Structures are given as C-alpha cells and as structure tokens.
Amino acid sequence: MQSDRSQKRDESRVIIHFDYDAFYASVVENENPALKSVPLAIQQKQIVVTCNYEARRRGLRKLQLITEAKRVCPDAVIVLGEDLTRFRNASKDLCNFLRERIWSGRLERLGFDEVWLDCTDMIEFNYALLNRNGLEHSFFCTAKDDPTRGFDYDARAVFGPTYPADAASEGALNEEDRLLHSRLLLGSHLARYLRHELESQQGYTATVGIATNKTLSKLVGNVNKPRNQTTLMPPLADAHGNEGTVHQFMDMHDVGKVPGIGFKLAQKIWAYVLGREATHDEGLVYGGIRENVTVRDVRLHEHIGPDKLEEILGGPGAQKGIGGRIWGLLNGYDDTEVSKVKRVPSQISQEDSYMKYLHTFEQVCQQLFLLAERLIRRMHLDIMEDDEEIASGGVPTRRWLAHPRTLRLTTRPRPPLNSDGTRVRSFNRISHSGPMPNFVFSLTETPSVLADRLVDTTLVPMFRKLHTERNGWNLSLINVAATNMAETAANSKDSEGRDIGRMFRRQEDVLKDFKVVESQDTAPLAGAETSEAQSDQAEPLSLSMQGAHVLNDGGDWLDEDQPEAEQVYYCGICGSSMPNFATDAHNRFHGITSERPS
Ligand code: DCP
Ligand code: MG
Ligand code: MG
Numbered sequence: 343m344q345s346d347r348s349q350k351r352d353e354s355r356v357i358i359h360f361d362y363d364a365f366y367a368s369v370v371e372n373e374n375p376a377l378k379s380v381p382l383a384i385q386q387k388q389i390v391v392t393c394n395y396e397a398r399r400r401g402l403r404k405l406q407l408i409t410e411a412k413r414v415c416p417d418a419v420i421v422l423g424e425d426l427t428r429f430r431n432a433s434k435d436l437c438n439f440l441r442e443r444i445w446s447g448r449l450e451r452l453g454f455d456e457v458w459l460d461c462t463d464m465i466e467f468n469y470a471l472l473n474r475n476g477l478e479h480s481f482f483c484t485a486k487d488d489p490t491r492g493f494d495y496d497a498r499a500v501f502g503p504t505y506p507a508d509a510a511s512e513g514a515l516n517e518e519d520r521l522l523h524s525r526l527l528l529g530s531h532l533a534r535y536l537r538h539e540l541e542s543q544q545g546y547t548a549t550v551g552i553a554t555n556k557t558l559s560k561l562v563g564n565v566n567k568p569r570n571q572t573t574l575m576p577p578l579a580d581a582h583g584n585e586g587t588v589h590q591f592m593d594m595h596d597v598g599k600v601p602g603i604g605f606k607l608a609q610k611i612w613a614y615v616l617g618r619e620a621t622h623d624e625g626l627v628y629g630g631i632r633e634n635v636t637v638r639d640v641r642l643h644e645h646i647g648p649d650k651l652e653e654i655l656g657g658p659g660a661q662k663g664i665g666g667r668i669w670g671l672l673n674g675y676d677d678t679e680v681s682k683v684k685r686v687p688s689q690i691s692q693e694d695s696y697m698k699y700l701h702t703f704e705q706v707c708q709q710l711f712l713l714a715e716r717l718i719r720r721m722h723l724d725i726m727e728d729d730e731e732i733a734s735g736g737v738p739t740r741r742w743l744a745h746p747r748t749l750r751l752t753t754r755p756r757p758p759l760n761s762d763g764t765r766v767r768s769f770n771r772i773s774h775s776g777p778m779p780n781f782v783f784s785l786t787e788t789p790s791v792l793a794d795r796l797v798d799t800t801l802v803p804m805f806r807k808l809h810t811e812r813n814g815w816n817l818s819l820i821n822v823a824a825t826n827m828a829e830t831a832a833n834s835k836d837s838e839g840r841d842i843g844r845m846f847r848r849q850e851d852v853l854k855d856f857k858v859v860e861s862q863d864t865a866p867l868a869g870a871e872t873s874e875a876q877s878d879q880a881e882p883l884s885l886s887m888q889g890a891h892v893l894n895d896g897g898d899w900l901d902e903d904q905p906e907a908e909q910v911y912y913c914g915i916c917g918s919s920m921p922n923f924a925t926d927a928h929n930r931f932h933g934i935t936s937e938r939p940s
Contacts, residue, residue, distance in 0.1 A: 351578065351588070351675055352555065353522050356465045356529040357458055358536070359551040359559035362436070363568035365455035366423050367394040369432045372545045381415050383408075384423035391423060395568055429454055431723070439544055441683055443536060445486060448680040450556075458556050459536075460680040465528045472497060472524075482531060493535050501530040502571045505562050505591055509575035519576035526552060530573045537571065557676040560601055562591065588674035593638035600637065602671050607655055611635065611668075614654050615643050637672050686725050686744040691823035692716040699756070700817040710751075710801045713822040715793035718782060721746070721824060722789070742783060746824030749796075750775040751804045754819035771819070774804045778824060 362368060366384040371377045371394065381397035383390040390411045393402045400415040411418060423429070433454040440457060441449045445467075448460035468482050480497035483489055495501070500509070512523045529552040540546050550571035551563025558574050565572040578586040592600075598608035612635050613619055640646060652665025661667070670676065692713045700706055725746075729739040752773040779800055782792055801822065809815050 352677055353578070355460060355462045355554055356525050357553060357556055357559040357680060358461055358529060358533050359556070359563050360440070360457045360548045361563055362455040363547045363549060364392050364394045366392045366429055368546055369429050370421050373428070377419060381418040383411055383418050383420045385420050386424050393418070436540070436544060436546060437683065439540065440536065443484065443539065447682045449683040450681045456560070458559065458680045461529060461532055464532060465525050468528055469524060482528070482535065484535070495531040497527065500527045500573055500575070501534045502573065503566045504573045504575045505565050506575070506587055509587070510577055515577055519578060522576045526573050526575060530571065533571050555676040556678055556680060557601055557671055558588065558674055561595065592672060592674045593636060593641065595637050597635050597637055597640055600671055603668060607668065610654050611640055615639055641672050686827055686829055688827060689823055689825040690717065690720050690724055690746065691821055692720060693819060693821035695819040696817060701814050703813065706805065706815070707797060707802065709820055710797045710805065710822070711793055713820060714796045714801060715789050717822050717824060718789040718792050725827070740785065742830060744827045744829045745783065746778050746827050748775050748826035749778045749800060750823040750825050751801055751808065752821040752823065753808060753817050756816045756818050772808055774808045775825070776800065776804060
C-alpha cells in the first residue's frame with residue numbers, strides 16, 4: 343500500500359459547512375409560520391422532495407411517492423414546490439447573510455442548501471487574542487474594525503458534539519495537534535454563533551460541520567442531524583504513529599458517499615474491489631446504497647493507491663490525475679479552496695419545455711414573450727442592487743451589478759417521425775446568440791413592455807435564423823438566456839487586481855443611461871411575484887421541468903442544466919456555428935468579452 347505520510351495534510355484552515363435542515367420545507371414555513379408545527383411535505387411531480395422534521399417523525403421521508411406519503415400520514419400538509427423562485431431567493435439571501443458575517447469573502451454554495459465558509463482568518467485573529475489565564479472568559483471578535491463586536495465564550499472546551507465523541511483532550515496531544523485542537527475549538531464556537539444568528543434572525547436551522555477542509559467538513563456535519571454541529575478533532579495520528587481520527591472517520595463511509603466520487607466512479611471502484619461487476623440497479627434513486635463498499639475496504643485493498651486508481655478510473659474523457667485526487671479524498675485530503683462567492687451569476691436563463699407541439703408562429707411568439715418577461719424580471723432580482731448613495735429627494739436608486747452582453751435563444755426541436763411511426767429520442771438543443779440590446783436595461787419601462795420589444799426586435803429574428811421553415815416546428819423546449827456577464831464596479835472588491843478607479847469611471851459611463859430613480863410604489867420584488875404567478879397560469883402548454891435542475895445546480899445562480907456537449911452555438915455576428923465550448927473564444931475573437939477594455 344502506498345503511504346500517504348510522505349505528503350502532509352493541509353491542516354492550516356478552518357472550514358465550516360452548512361446544510362440547511364429540510365430546506366424547501368423551511369422556506370415554506372418561514373413564509374407561513376403556522377406550518378412549523380404540522381407535518382409538511384414539499385411536492386414536485388409525484389414525489390415528496392423534502393419534508394419537515396415533524397413529518398419525518400411521522401414516518402415521511404425525502405423522495406417518497408406522494409401516494410405513499412398520504413397513506414403514511416394522511417394529515418400531512420402538502421405544498422407544491424415546482425416553481426423554484428422562492429427557494430432560489432431564500433438560498434441567495436441566506437448566502438448573503440452568512441457572507442456578511444465572515445471576513446474572507448470565501449463562501450461557496452453547493453446547490454441551494456449547502457454552503458462552505460472559510461473562517462481561517464477569523465480563527466487566527468481570535469486565537470491570537472486568547473488569554474491563557476482566563477480562557478473561560480474569552481471574547482470572540484467578529485468584526486475586524488470594531489473590537490467591541492463579537493460574543494463571549496468559554497475557550498476551555500469545544501462547543502457541541504465532536505467526532506469522535508470522546509475526542510482526546512488537549513493535554514493528551516502533541517504540540518502540532520494541540521494547535522489544531524485550539525483552532526477547531528474556536529471554529530466550534532464560531533459555528534455556534536453563526537447557527538444562532540441564522541436561526542434567530544432568519545428562521546433557519548442547519549446541520550453544521552467544522553473541519554480542516556471542504557470534504558471533511560461536509561461529511562462530519564452529518565454525524566449529528568438536524569439542528570446541530572459536529573467538529574472533527576485531532577489527533578491525526580497517535581504517539582505510536584497509528585492512524586488518527588481522519589482515517590477512522592473516512593473509513594466508515596460508503597465510497598459512493600464521498601463528495602467527489604459520483605456514481606460512475608463509485609461503480610468502477612466497486613467492480614475492482616468486489617472483483618465483479620457492481621450490481622446495476624436503475625430503480626434506485628438519489629441516496630440509495632447500491633453496493634456496500636466502504637472507504638476502508640478500498641483504502642486497505644491490496645495494491646490500491648493513486649497509480650492503481652488512475653488505472654481503474656483514468657482513460658479517455660477522465661480528468662487527468664484522477665487517481666491521485668480520489669486517493670487523496672479517501673485519505674481525507676482535499677486542498678480545494680472555498681471559492682469566493684460570485685455576486686452575479688455567470689448567466690441567467692428562463693426556459694420551458696412543452697409536451698404538446700409548438701406549431702404556429704403565434705404560439706412561439708407568445709412563449710417567447712413569456713420567457714423574455716420572466717428573464718427581465720429575473721435580471722432585476724439577480725443583477726441589480728440598491729444604490730448606496732441616495733439620490734436627491736431621498737428616493738433610493740437601483741443599479742445594475744452587471745450587464746449581460748449576449749442574448750441566447752435555444753430550442754430543442756423534436757426529430758421527425760421515422761417511417762414506422764417511431765421517433766428517435768433526441769435531446770439536441772440548438773442555439774443562436776447575438777448582442778443584448780441596450781434598451782432591456784431601462785427601468786422606466788415595465789418588463790412586459792420591454793419583453794414585447796425584445797421579442798419583436800431580437801428574439802423573432804433570432805428564431806427565424808434558427809428555424810428557416812415557415813411553420814410547424816414541433817418544438818419541445820425554448821430557453822432564453824442572458825449570458826456573457828460584464829460585471830460593473832460594484833463587484834470590484836471581489837475582483838482582485840483590477841484598476842478600481844478605471845472601473846468606476848467606466849461604470850459611470852456605461853450606466854449613466856440606466857440609472858433611474860424608482861418610485862416606491864413599483865418595488866420590483868413585489869411586482870415580480872405577482873407576475874410570476876400570472877405567467878405560470880398563462881402557460882397552458884408548458885410543463886415546468888425546473889425540479890430536475892436542483893441536483894445539478896452547481897452553486898451558480900442559473901437555473902438550467904444544459905449538457906454542454908449537446909449544444910451547437912450559432913454566432914449572431916458572423917453566422918458561423920461551433921460547439922458550445924468554443925463560444926467563449928469565439929466571442930473574444932469578436933471582442934465581446936466579459937471585461938471589454940474601454
Ligand atoms: N431537492 C430536490 N430534489 C432532490 C433532492 C433535493 O428538489 N432530488 C431539494 C429539496 C431540499 C433541498 O433540495 O429541501 C436540499 O436537499 P437536502 O438533501 O439537503 O434535503 P433537506 O435540506 O430538505 O433535508 P435535510 O435536513 O436532510 O438536509
Ligand atoms: Mg443538502
Ligand atoms: Mg439540507
């Protein structure tokens with residue numbers, strides 16, 4: 343067996359992972375607190391995507407069939423959760439809430455309900471403040487520039503449960519592990535504080551893990567669930583060089599449960615360790631254990647190591663160095679950084695899929711209008727913010743955080759019937775992109791007026807280029823996207839190494855036409871809600887497929903999961919077509935970059 347002791351684990355960071363409890367149900371409960379005390383299930387299609395803990399006490403489970411849920415608990419309240427708007431907004435709000443409470447700006451989302459925070463700098467700062475003679479009366483400073491802000495805590499003991507439950511006391515550790523112990527101890531108190539803030543001010547509880555890297559923090563949180571926290575404690579190895587708590591902890595996990603080891607990789611590992619093909623059970627959904635192979639089984643398997651794993655998992659299409667990376671994960675190594683939160687999404691899109699055919703031009707235009715209107719409203723929510731300076735008259739202004747430079751229209755035509763009446767099942771999407779017209783950034787016109795204009799001037803011509811036939815297109819999907827985001831100076835504190843002065847000047851220049859004073863009675867949020875409800879009703883043909891997007895939400899604020907490889911991209915400027923991955927380079931060729939020099 344290859345040893346991993348030659349390489350040292352990076353133990354210098356303190357990472358806190360949040361997984362909100364029964365997330366969708368909590369969003370609904372916070373909108374309607376009376377639901378907190380009743381069993382509540384959230385339905386998408388025919389399944390319970392999640393349910394609150396009261397419902398779980400009564401035997402409901404995540405991903406249960408609705409029929410089953412009704413049988414088990416007939417008085418459960420079932421709320422439809424196919425429109426993801428409220429969940430996406432709540433996720434974003436919570437993300438901003440937590441971001442304001444850490445120093446590093448390193449906050450990374452995974453899906454809607456998980457967040458990692460890199461708290462190393464806060465821990466280091468507060469470690470230096472510790473008074474060894476009065477640990478029980480310690481003060482944790484939560485604001486770098488205000489020494490009076492923070493909370494009192496007892497720095498003699500870790501707060502909350504640990505892994506292992508009977509973790510070694512500080513005195514029993516070697517010097518290196520003692521330092522680690524203190525840092526994690528401080529991390530546990532910071533986690534308590536953040537959980538308390540989140541619950542008292544936002545109404546959300548979470549399951550939290552505290553450890554030295556992303557993988558470990560995510561996994562260790564699950565040891566005590568819900569509304570709790572767990573800290574993964576040293577020793578890394580005992581005085582005799584025996585393996586420490588990280589191995590002990592990782593070893594008990596099913597290989598397929600390690601984040602980063604997806605189903606396909608797990609299958610290959612199972613096959614190698616079991617010496618036979620893994621059972622392929624297609625019926626099992628998300629979370630089901632398909633083979634019982636633990637990390638320990640793999641780690642201690644004869645001949646296994648980074649090279650062997652490279653041999654098993656590598657090959658065409660595989661990531662280079664995958665063997666080493668997976669070997670690292672099995673041993674609790676994870677050097678990946680918590681990325682800085684993006685204040686603006688890389689793209690915003692709206693789409694609908696259609697069960698019945700979209701045939702006539704009127705039908706297409708109507709759908710384009712609905713999507714365009716939703717897109718514009720979404721842009722107002724996601725890439726605008728209140729201006730800090732209040733304009734004359736004391737009325738708050740809004741401004742754009744970014745400008746999408748490109749508008750993309752995507753459709754998915756159904757292939758024609760074969761001669762025997764069957765149809766090839768096809769998921770090919772085709773796209774056409776062009777410059778985003780400037781008028782969409784206007785705030786004096788309503789989204790519906792703007793959408794109307796966008797359809798006439800831009801979307802219909804794009805559609806005509808994509809579909810030259812006059813009629814009968816037989817479309818199963820339309821997607822309208824604002825892409826190629828050019829951030830404005832509002833984001834400059836997140837974009838290191840830029841000339842902030844120049845960006846401000848440029849922003850003034852770019853935005854002068856769009857900086858509009860909004861009257862209070864047209865608050866965009868309220869407007870967006872009503873109209874989303876209306877537009878849902880006005881879509882008899884549409885079948886919202888958004889539920890399917892959740893699992894693939896990589897943390898970006900975009901709500902599409904287009905398999906990139908399937909897309910063809912038609913450039914609106916020169917008319918050439920190319921695979922989707924080439925579009926960035928192609929746009930740069932035309933000078934449409936997300937940071938176009940002025
Ligand atoms: N979700 C979904 N479809 C899935 C899985 C999850 O729509 N197949 C949604 C509903 C959940 C949210 O994502 O509320 C977060 O997923 P989690 O697995 O974290 O589940 P919960 O947060 O609901 O519950 P828990 O308390 O177990 O974390
Ligand atoms: Mg989760
Ligand atoms: Mg959760």
